[in-house]
Amino acid sequence: MKRVHVAVGVIVNEQGQVLLTRRHNDAHQGGLWEFPGGKVEAGESVVDALARELAEELGISVLASRPLIEVSHDYGDKHVLLDVYLIEKFGGSPAGMEGQPMVWAPVTDLDGYEFPAANVPIVDSVVSTLA
Numbered sequence: 001m002k003r004v005h006v007a008v009g010v011i012v013n014e015q016g017q018v019l020l021t022r023r024h025n026d027a028h029q030g031g032l033w034e035f036p037g038g039k040v041e042a043g044e045s046v047v048d049a050l051a052r053e054l055a056e057e058l059g060i061s062v063l064a065s066r067p068l069i070e071v072s073h074d075y076g077d078k079h080v081l082l083d084v085y086l087i088e089k090f091g092g093s094p095a096g097m098e099g100q101p102m103v104w105a106p107v108t109d110l111d112g113y114e115f116p117a118a119n120v121p122i123v124d125s126v127v128s129t130l131a
């Protein structure tokens, strides 16, 4: 089975809202909301991958991050290892560089969004850490 290692960022603003983006319909787990990020490339550290993906997808730079949770999930067609970081300081202002919808969601609203199955423990951890 295909295995991917993914760097994921939970970006928090000064109001305590978290940034969600919506996956393109034709992507894996398409149409669902996600925390921005992407695959760690060969020879790249997770932190470097996170910085690269958030620059590519949102046009921001990561100024401070800390590990939040690691989630291993089997989708059947694909196994993902999500290395999730909390980002409390960033430079620039995030925009959907790839045309993806984006929203700042209050933590108390997260149960109103549809996420991929692997994200259940991530959302739980975001809620208990930030709420």
Ligand SMILES: Nc1nc2c([nH]c(=O)n2[C@@H]2O[C@H](COP(=O)(O)OP(=O)(O)OP(=O)(O)O)[C@@H](O)[C@H]2O)c(=O)[nH]1
Residues within 6 Å of the ligand: 004, 006, 007, 008, 027, 028, 029, 033, 034, 035, 036, 037, 038, 039, 053, 078, 080, 082, 116, 117, 118, 119
């Ligand atoms: N970025 C991100 N990926 C997630 C989340 N939850 C989750 O299951 N994934 C899965 O992680 C895998 C890799 O993420 P990705 O599609 O963002 O990778 P990428 O940015 O490198 O995109 P690419 O495929 O265009 O190169 C996908 O199979 C996706 O379904 C999430 O919250 N954020």
Ligand SMILES: [Mg+2]
Residues within 6 Å of the ligand: 036, 037, 038, 039, 053, 057
């Ligand atoms: Mg991505």
